[in-house]
Amino acid sequence: MSSDFFRAFFMIYIHIPFCKQKCSYCNFHFSTSMQLKEGMIAAMKKEIALRKGELQHKTLRSLYFGGGTPSVLSPDEINGLIDEVLKYFSFEKDIEITLEANPDDLDNNFLKALSKFPVNRLSIGTQSFFDADLKLMNRAHNASEAEGSIKRAQDYGFENLSIDLIYGSPTSGLEVWKENLKRTIALEVPHISSYALTVEPKTALENWIEKGKVSTPKEEEQNSEFYYLSSFLKDHGFDHYEISNFAKPGFYSRHNSAYWKYHEYLGIGPSAHSYNGFDKRSWNVAHNQHYIQKLSSGMLAKEEEILSEKDQFNEMIMIGLRTVWGIDLDQLKTKFSEALIENFNAGIRQKMLDGILITENNHLKIPEEHWFMADGIASDLFMV
Numbered sequence: 001m002s003s004d005f006f007r008a009f010f011m012i013y014i015h016i017p018f019c020k021q022k023c024s025y026c027n028f029h030f031s032t033s034m035q036l037k038e039g040m041i042a043a044m045k046k047e048i049a050l051r052k053g054e055l056q057h058k059t060l061r062s063l064y065f066g067g068g069t070p071s072v073l074s075p076d077e078i079n080g081l082i083d084e085v086l087k088y089f090s091f092e093k094d095i096e097i098t099l100e101a102n103p104d105d106l107d108n109n110f111l112k113a114l115s116k117f118p119v120n121r122l123s124i125g126t127q128s129f130f131d132a133d134l135k136l137m138n139r140a141h142n143a144s145e146a147e148g149s150i151k152r153a154q155d156y157g158f159e160n161l162s163i164d165l166i167y168g169s170p171t172s173g174l175e176v177w178k179e180n181l182k183r184t185i186a187l188e189v190p191h192i193s194s195y196a197l198t199v200e201p202k203t204a205l206e207n208w209i210e211k212g213k214v215s216t217p218k219e220e221e222q223n224s225e226f227y228y229l230s231s232f233l234k235d236h237g238f239d240h241y242e243i244s245n246f247a248k249p250g251f252y253s254r255h256n257s258a259y260w261k262y263h264e265y266l267g268i269g270p271s272a273h274s275y276n277g278f279d280k281r282s283w284n285v286a287h288n289q290h291y292i293q294k295l296s297s298g299m300l301a302k303e304e305e306i307l308s309e310k311d312q313f314n315e316m317i318m319i320g321l322r323t324v325w326g327i328d329l330d331q332l333k334t335k336f337s338e339a340l341i342e343n344f345n346a347g348i349r350q351k352m353l354d355g356i357l358i359t360e361n362n363h364l365k366i367p368e369e370h371w372f373m374a375d376g377i378a379s380d381l382f383m384v
């Protein structure tokens with residue numbers, strides 16, 4: 001397939017910056033007050049309309065509601081935003097429309113209403129099927145809601161389901177993790193995104209650890225849980241297609257796959273980023289009130305930067321080495337200067353001799369047994 005084929009489409013991400021409560025490990029942009037919800041939806045609709053000219057020659061392949069917690073909106077509010085997008089942009093017939101949702105929001109009424117709208121993929125923030133983990137994470141749901149929400153979603157016809165799972169919590173160990181994965185398989189979920197519990201600055205989790213109330217997640221445990229995850233899911237028919245993502249054939253996330261292949265996207269809503277697939281990135285202000293004010297006066301709330309050759313190169317290395325597709329060495333040669341490529345080739349030589357990097361069909365990859373170290377390997381190859 002030619003690269004023009006891939007360049008013919010784009011994605012839209014809509015950031016819903018509200019959550020019911022603050023999870024202990026989270027440092028994303030959101031507010032726990034719903035006061036600005038209506039004003040926010042109106043502002044987002046304005047942003048969509050104002051940006052309608054940006055990608056007129058392309059087709060929308062994926063619309064993704066992320067957050068925050070998109071499921072704090074009502075199905076009608078979600079559908080209102082979808083209508084607005086589909087009104088202004090041409091879209092593929094089988095467009096993927098994903099909604100991130102928290103288990104406690106997925107009751108019968110919500111799912112019944114949602115199933116009548118064009119949302120065709122749910123990404124559920126399950127995180128764990130164990131109450132001790134969920135309590136430490138300060139999630140708004142419990143273990144029984146975690147399981148019930150998945151079954152209910154399936155009953156309402158949502159087959160294209162992804163769940164998020166977090167490993168490496170100090171409240172659990174390998175045995176609990178194995179049980180989490182067994183339950184996931186029993187629920188027949190076709191896509192899983194799984195991340196290590198990370199201690200981010202200025203979070204409740206960091207504070208508890210500093211005060212000695214909670215122990216620090218252990219790297220060796222996270223490491224062994226990651227490798228168990230990978231081999232267990234592969235044994236159950238999943239492809240491990242990005243470090244943190246696993247899918248049954250036919251259920252890869254179109255949205256994320258396109259990010260990882262450097263396609264264009266528009267980000268709507270406070271703190272959302274946009275990328276032109278080449279050298280320009282922009283981001284909206286990460287402040288709900290400022291975002292609404294700006295849009296209500298008819299102006300966009302974004303800033304932009306031109307990416308230097310170094311930024312583009314480092315990003316390509318970082319993203320490519322986290323995926324099963326690796327880095328396309330032909331594309332790298334076409335895109336970057338000879339001097340830079342020579343430098344890069346010198347950097348990869350020893351790693352190839354050590355078996356930490358391999359090439360397949362002229363794509364540079366990290367063999368899966370070394371994926372846990374991918375970020376470190378990539379940063380060794382960065383242009384400084």
Ligand code: SF4
Binds near residue numbers: 069
């Ligand atoms: S629901 Fe998601 S975005 Fe909201 S606080 Fe929890 S982890 Fe963060």
